[in-house]
Amino acid sequence: MDAIEVKGLCVKRGNRQIISDLSFCVERGSFTVLSGPSGCGKSTILMAIQGLIGEEEDSSATGEIRVNGNLVTLQKRDDSMISYSGFLMQNVDAQVVNLISEDELVFGMENRGFSPEEMEKRSREYEKLFDIQPQKEVLHLSGGQKQRLLIASCLCTGHDVLLLDEPFANLDRAGVEKLRSVLRGCCAQGTTVLCVEHRLEEVCQIADRVLWLEDGDLSDYREDEMRIFCQNRAEILNVSLDWNCNPGSGLLSVRRLNARRGKNPVLQDLDMELQENETRLLLGPNGCGKTTLLRFLCGLSKFKEFSAEALSYEGKDYRSRFLYGHLRKQVGFVFQNPVHQLFMKTVDEELLLRGADGKSLGQLLDIFGIAHLKDRHPYSLSMGEKRRVSVAAAAASGAKLFLLDEPTIGQDYGNLLHIAQSLHELQKRTGNTLLLSTHDTLAAKLFGGKDIRVEQTGTSAESNSGA
Amino acid sequence: MGKRIYRMHPVLKMGLCVLTTALTFPCWNPFRILGVCGILMALQLADYRPGIWRSFLIPFAVGGVMTGISYGLSKDLSGSACSGLHFSVLLLSSFYMFQTSPSELLRGLQSCRLPDQLQLAFLVMYRFVDVLREELASICQAGSMIDRKRIGLIKKGYRCILIPFSYRLLTLSDQLSLSVMSRDFGCQKRSNYRENPIRFRDAQGFLLLGLACVVILWMPLK
Numbered sequence: 206m207d208a209i210e211v212k213g214l215c216v217k218r219g220n221r222q223i224i225s226d227l228s229f230c231v232e233r234g235s236f237t238v239l240s241g242p243s244g245c246g247k248s249t250i251l252m253a254i255q256g257l258i259g260e261e262e263d264s265s266a267t268g269e270i271r272v273n274g275n276l277v278t279l280q281k282r283d284d285s286m287i288s289y290s291g292f293l294m295q296n297v298d299a300q301v302v303n304l305i306s307e308d309e310l311v312f313g314m315e316n317r318g319f320s321p322e323e324m325e326k327r328s329r330e331y332e333k334l335f336d337i338q339p340q341k342e343v344l345h346l347s348g349g350q351k352q353r354l355l356i357a358s359c360l361c362t363g364h365d366v367l368l369l370d371e372p373f374a375n376l377d378r379a380g381v382e383k384l385r386s387v388l389r390g391c392c393a394q395g396t397t398v399l400c401v402e403h404r405l406e407e408v409c410q411i412a413d414r415v416l417w418l419e420d421g422d423l424s425d426y427r428e429d430e431m432r433i434f435c436q437n438r439a440e441i442l443n444v445s446l447d448w449n450c451n452p453g454s455g456l457l458s459v460r461r462l463n464a465r466r467g468k469n470p471v472l473q474d475l476d477m478e479l480q481e482n483e484t485r486l487l488l489g490p491n492g493c494g495k496t497t498l499l500r501f502l503c504g505l506s507k508f509k510e511f512s513a514e515a516l517s518y519e520g521k522d523y524r525s526r527f528l529y530g531h532l533r534k535q536v537g538f539v540f541q542n543p544v545h546q547l548f549m550k551t552v553d554e555e556l557l558l559r560g561a562d563g564k565s566l567g568q569l570l571d572i573f574g575i576a577h578l579k580d581r582h583p584y585s586l587s588m589g590e591k592r593r594v595s596v597a598a599a600a601a602s603g604a605k606l607f608l609l610d611e612p613t614i615g616q617d618y619g620n621l622l623h624i625a626q627s628l629h630e631l632q633k634r635t636g637n638t639l640l641l642s643t644h645d646t647l648a649a650k651l652f653g654g655k656d657i658r659v660e661q662t663g664t665s666a667e668s669n670s671g672a
Numbered sequence: 673m674g675k676r677i678y679r680m681h682p683v684l685k686m687g688l689c690v691l692t693t694a695l696t697f698p699c700w701n702p703f704r705i706l707g708v709c710g711i712l713m714a715l716q717l718a719d720y721r722p723g724i725w726r727s728f729l730i731p732f733a734v735g736g737v738m739t740g741i742s743y744g745l746s747k748d749l750s751g752s753a754c755s756g757l758h759f760s761v762l763l764l765s766s767f768y769m770f771q772t773s774p775s776e777l778l779r780g781l782q783s784c785r786l787p788d789q790l791q792l793a794f795l796v797m798y799r800f801v802d803v804l805r806e807e808l809a810s811i812c813q814a815g816s817m818i819d820r821k822r823i824g825l826i827k828k829g830y831r832c833i834l835i836p837f838s839y840r841l842l843t844l845s846d847q848l849s850l851s852v853m854s855r856d857f858g859c860q861k862r863s864n865y866r867e868n869p870i871r872f873r874d875a876q877g878f879l880l881l882g883l884a885c886v887v888i889l890w891m892p893l894k
Contacts, residue, residue: 300851
């Protein structure tokens, strides 16, 4: 018997048909990857299998889904209906229920009525496995650390079917390796994994098959065919963008930066220099302080939470409390979640708000490929489109330094290439400096340039590897 | 400082907060209301958490502003002070109530055998306060990067804070409750990693503090 059976699934959200007449099965103990372009309905399928589709406003579904032979409801859930699968949702910030790591880890187990001894045993095991500090406040965790915590919390409930929505996003290399080996181990013991993932190269080593969903059609790839398909998809990124190797004069200089988050020191004695017209990548493990550094560089840190021997931008010293706040008006910053910085009713109003004029507005819309969206409300766009609008909006400010916090999370290959090409074109035209933080190996290769590696100790080192 | 001296059971804590706020509203003597504020502040200090000074500062700042407005309209100092302090009591008790972690609350509610749906509502409400605080901080930071000369102060407040915040408010509450449901909350009898029953000292503290509030508010003064 198959672990998951989906027959004739149709999902409608409002007047839009998201999925129509979709059928597939997932074999017991297999690792199946569900992939496809952004917005094709992958997450919706997982929601339906988990029995949550009826809980969504405006959503209606028909068809039949069975997990381990049990019929999953597509209507509003009965209060007593137990889930037949463990589920990891996409947005890490909104699904952490507790404030302390340990409480979050045992939350699912408490709901399933595990004994305190069993919970203790399993939580210790997964804390060790995913490097989780049990008494750490969730609010002080980075995106990657929250992701690890949620994965551990999902795995330790012991479900024999796991539905994972982009579990590798946010994770550093060590985290990806660890998760791969844990999932491989789970499958070997008979657990069935259905995983939504854009980065096929991350999962094809452990996957048994890839289901590719595009324009409502599902293609099934296995074994060699699957590996060739994954390679072909990733080859879209085999383009060499000629990032400028001849940077100009010094733009930003930081010496002996010490920063903390709350009471915890994050960055220690960090030095960095940025030149005009260069592209740099900010790499490092989860929780090492990449976002803290970017926020510091664009004037968003609390003044009392850092100290630096030197902080100069365009030759001006910004160390005083008064001037430091002004830095945020000089530097372009793209937040990890683009929704935080979309304010206006239409895309072109958004760019005009940030300082674009009649001429540059058209140019930016063209460069970022969003001209056809200019009259749309930013909130009505897909995640990839929102990301492009937020980058274009930051570029509209005309800042010389442009900081991007994980701009490639949750982006498919096409969107990733589009963002890289747009930023490349922008740099060619305006000569600005780009500093991007990322965990994504493919994105790092695509952006090339020099790396600034922030170590776990919060210190920095430079290299030329590009990935 | 920095150590929790006395942590009341979350359900009794909630009861005490509702009780003190309800008892204070009919009172129009500013000194008596200040006495209740003192009790709530002492309780917060005993149940210490980092950044507690904000929980003292904000209620009195809001109370001060309300007193000022009220005095400007009525020219009655005592009445204005009372109306301002009523807000302070409301906020102080709310802050004290939210000094409980969601898991403590859940275990507390469970020990009182409250229905699952009520537990879910409280859980989402408690967690949501922190989620919104984080979101608001990020949205305000993003908004602070916009030059207010381009849009005007009032429109900036509306467009750059109120609109994105409202949008996140609606989407995040859905996601949080979906997350709770997808993890089998309320599907079967829940177990507790750490038990949190109502202990004798909780009941004792609740009665003594409730009594102290009643005495402060209703004790005859010469």
